[in-house]
Amino acid sequence: MPVPRLLPLLAMATLLALMLAAAMLAAGHGAPALAAHIGFALGVMPLILAAMSYFVPVLTRGAAPGAAAWWPPLLALGGGSLLLWALATDYSSVVISLAALLALGAALGLALWAMHRARRMVGRRHPGMDWYLAALGMLLLALCAVLAMPWFPEQRAQLRLFHLHANLLGFVGLTALGTLQVLLPTCIGQADPDAAERLRRDLKWAVAGSLLLAFGAASPRPVGLAIASAGCLLYLTVVLRMLSAWIARFRGALLALHGAATSLFAAALGLCGLLLLGLAHGLALLSGRAAVAGFVVAFLLPLVSGAAAQLLPIWLRPGVQGPWHAKLRRRLCRWSGARGAVLVLAGLVLALA
Numbered sequence: 333m334p335v336p337r338l339l340p341l342l343a344m345a346t347l348l349a350l351m352l353a354a355a356m357l358a359a360g361h362g363a364p365a366l367a368a369h370i371g372f373a374l375g376v377m378p379l380i381l382a383a384m385s386y387f388v389p390v391l392t393r394g395a396a397p398g399a400a401a402w403w404p405p406l407l408a409l410g411g412g413s414l415l416l417w418a419l420a421t422d423y424s425s426v427v428i429s430l431a432a433l434l435a436l437g438a439a440l441g442l443a444l445w446a447m448h449r450a451r452r453m454v455g456r457r458h459p460g461m462d463w464y465l466a467a468l469g470m471l472l473l474a475l476c477a478v479l480a481m482p483w484f485p486e487q488r489a490q491l492r493l494f495h496l497h498a499n500l501l502g503f504v505g506l507t508a509l510g511t512l513q514v515l516l517p518t519c520i521g522q523a524d525p526d527a528a529e530r531l532r533r534d535l536k537w538a539v540a541g542s543l544l545l546a547f548g549a550a551s552p553r554p555v556g557l558a559i560a561s562a563g564c565l566l567y568l569t570v571v572l573r574m575l576s577a578w579i580a581r582f583r584g585a586l587l588a589l590h591g592a593a594t595s596l597f598a599a600a601l602g603l604c605g606l607l608l609l610g611l612a613h614g615l616a617l618l619s620g621r622a623a624v625a626g627f628v629v630a631f632l633l634p635l636v637s638g639a640a641a642q643l644l645p646i647w648l649r650p651g652v653q654g655p656w657h658a659k660l661r662r663r664l665c666r667w668s669g670a671r672g673a674v675l676v677l678a679g680l681v682l683a684l685a
């Protein structure tokens with residue numbers, strides 16, 4: 333089964349996993365780490381690695397990936413399943429480390445393959461590739477923090493904070509921002525000639541922002557708080573720059589009731605809202621756990637559902653796009669914009685709880 337066939341399955345499974353995680357986190361049902369990883373380690377991580385395996389050949393103008401492209405997402409899925417088993421049973425640090433090693437192997441394998449493809453390609457590579465490599469780098473750092481936990485038990489709380497911020501804003505956030513700038517104009521059916529330049533210019537600020545945020549969150553106050561807040565503002569600038577470029581170029585098309593683009597636009601607005609609430613959470617005005625639930629509902633659900641509505645027809649029947657694709661996309665996108673807006677509002681309210 334080529335990667336496009338694996339992607340629809342993973343996209344559907346991820347949406348279900350995220351809905352389950354959101355319900356458990358919002359209801360305070362079950363251990364928060366277990367609920368969070370149902371969405372993140374079982375859903376989002378394998379889906380992102382599979383999506384990268386699909387997009388890397390597009391970005392490097394190379395041949396479609398073969399069966400080997402299955403390995404990173406499947407290895408990550410194995411790591412995620414093992415982790416859930418440990419979190420649901422005895423919290424064994426050996427099993428958790430094994431899970432982290434599997435995910436680490438998946439991320440490293442994919443990064444090396446992407447770099448190999450980039451080296452072999454003719455011409456200048458698309459800057460989206462660099463966002464993917466940076467995102468994989470953040471995942472590797474986040475997993476190293478998990479591997480360090482049994483060796484530095486006194487620093488476990490700080491390592492956990494580093495792990496979760498590096499994953500949510502580094503791995504997931506950088507992947508999303510790198511993809512959205514290409515995907516949203518495609519959904520609208522118009523070009524964004526400035527996207528490549530914006531991606532090239534802003535990567536360093538987004539990476540610096542997520543690193544400062546993760547290190548600051550894991551460092552003692554008040555210095556840690558100042559570093560994390562600076563990272564948050566840097567990161568926010570990148571998201572706001574993308575949003576203002578979209579508003580100037582696409583205007584009303586961003587607000588269509590039935591458009592996948594509206595869902596993606598809503599996800600980006602949700603991310604902005606969460607970054608602002610993150611500042612309040614840093615000042616101990618809001619709970620961190622509620623912010624994780626808000627991240628799932630206000631950012632990941634509109635993001636994944638909007639992207640899936642646009643991409644599922646291509647993934648289900650790759651090749652020449654015809655009336656079948658257009659009809660299915662119209663059905664999948666029905667109320668997609670309205671759904672995205674409701675999710676963002678609900679997620680921000682949850683994060684405030």
Ligand code: HEM
Binds near residue numbers: 432496503
């Ligand atoms: C196989 C890969 C992964 C491993 C082994 C792993 C391991 C861990 C461990 C050991 C903790 C601390 C749990 C506790 O203190 O009770 C944790 C917390 C957390 N991780 Fe992961 N993780 C993985 C992947 C991810 C991914 C991909 C994400 C997000 C995209 C993520 C987000 C989080 C969050 C949000 C928390 C805090 C949960 C809470 O206590 O509220 N993790 N992880």
